Amino acid sequence: MSKTVRLGAGMAFWGDSVQPAIRMVERGEIDYLCCDHLAELTMSILSKQKDRDPERGYTPDILDLLRGALPGCVEKGIKIITNSGGANPRGAAAKIAGLAKELGISGIKIAVVLGDDLSPRIDGLLEQGVDFANMDTGEPLSAVRDRLTHAAVYTGCEGIVEALGAGADIVVCGRVTDIALYLGPLRHEFGWAADDWERLGMATAVAHAIECGGQATGGLFAGGWWETGGLEELGYPIAEVAEDGTAVITKTPGSGGRVDIASLSEQMIYEILDPANYLTADVTADFSGIELTEIGPDEVRITGATGRRAPATLKVNMGYRNGFVGEVQFTYTWPHARAKARRGIEFLERRLARAGFTASGTHVEYLGQTSMWNDRVSVPDDPDLPEVVVRYAARCPDQAEARKVFTESVPLYNNGPAGVGGIGTRPPLKELFAIWPCLIPREHIVQSVEMVEV
Structure with missing residues (x-):
């Protein structure tokens, strides 16, 4: 057999x-x-x-x-x-x-x-001509070199x-x-x-x-x-x-x-x-x-x-620090829940603008409607929806900017559209990490084995 x-x-x-x-x-x-x-x-x-x-x-x-x-x-x-x-x-x-x-x-x-683990070898590999250019964008590694957290092939x-x-x-x-x-x-x-x-x-x-x-x-x-x-x-x-x-x-x-x-x-x-x-x-x-x-x-x-x-090449994923996320989530109730949620976001964005808010990207999603599809679907306003949960998130350069998202949303409780709830307490700030995908000629990589006996 x-x-x-x-x-x-x-x-x-x-x-x-x-x-x-x-x-x-x-x-x-x-x-x-x-x-x-x-x-x-x-x-x-x-x-x-x-x-x-x-x-x-x-x-x-x-x-x-x-x-x-x-x-x-x-x-x-x-x-x-x-x-x-x-x-x-x-x-x-x-x-x-x-x-x-x-x-x-x-x-x-x-x-x-x-x-x-290539982290301790990056400088030496760069000197040997490995450029680690981003596979997706073509950018040089110098764009994120000072923010790298790890590099693994x-x-x-x-x-x-x-x-x-x-x-x-x-x-x-x-x-x-x-x-x-x-x-x-x-x-x-x-x-x-x-x-x-x-x-x-x-x-x-x-x-x-x-x-x-x-x-x-x-x-x-x-x-x-x-x-x-x-x-x-x-x-x-x-x-x-x-x-x-x-x-x-x-x-x-x-x-x-x-x-x-x-x-x-x-x-x-x-x-x-x-x-x-x-x-x-x-x-x-x-x-x-x-x-x-x-x-x-x-x-x-x-x-x-x-x-x-x-x-001839192996893939390398490097991680790098990419700012902090500022986010808030709140709920509006019937009637006109979706329209009120949209107005609440407008309220927040205008307050952030007046506060000199800086972000490299923002995202708005209506849970249960567009949180997975974003702008790829059109959801008509239904005045009889029982409730709508909306989330706002921003990628910020530092913690101070990220804190503004929650701080500027709190007045919604008293100053925004009626029927709001669920803002809650200040969420913990989360650091963002991003991936830098690149390649390395395989001749630079050698595996080794160590043995532990029990």
């Missing part, structure tokens, strides 16, 4: 429920539990936390997950691959080692994959392969690609070369199918959410991968949700741009020939993807 490897998607983002992963360890018969915790904004948050406390900077939910899952993983020989290291992989590994000791677990190896699976080859039971990464969490175990298990583009391309499609957890099994499903049962106990996806990279996608037995062509088709087109040129750190994948075949209840075979040489 040919070898297969069962990969389980344990987490899809920081804050995701840990229960699907724990249930998967209990009854999913998986070989690897792969946990994705990171998004673009996540790295900015984690970097800010590490600046405040050098021991932080990782996603703490990995400890909640492992408290429930680690004993079962050790008992069954399930290896764990996670990017919960975020801005502090060493710190995450130390905490995981401490948890293992607390649980009475010994004899395991925890690998730390490094090489994604999306690395591939090479470090994970090395860690598993060294006997790691848990592999803790920083900003590897989501796909790398799955390609690493497959390259290790099947002995694929780093330039086995066909298999890597096929496996990338499999990884993409399951990397977002519940999105593959009925979560966020637009095509039939009303007939998808058990969402409150949604089972996360499992890929049983063959040596040629093809796979059967299923989910934890006895769990809620669904795995069928419809649910997987939605996931396959998520965030890929050109399906014939899906760029990752490890391979340029071609999804255009993918075939999905239902072979049983909650079982779909995925075939037909291919791959080509990996891109």
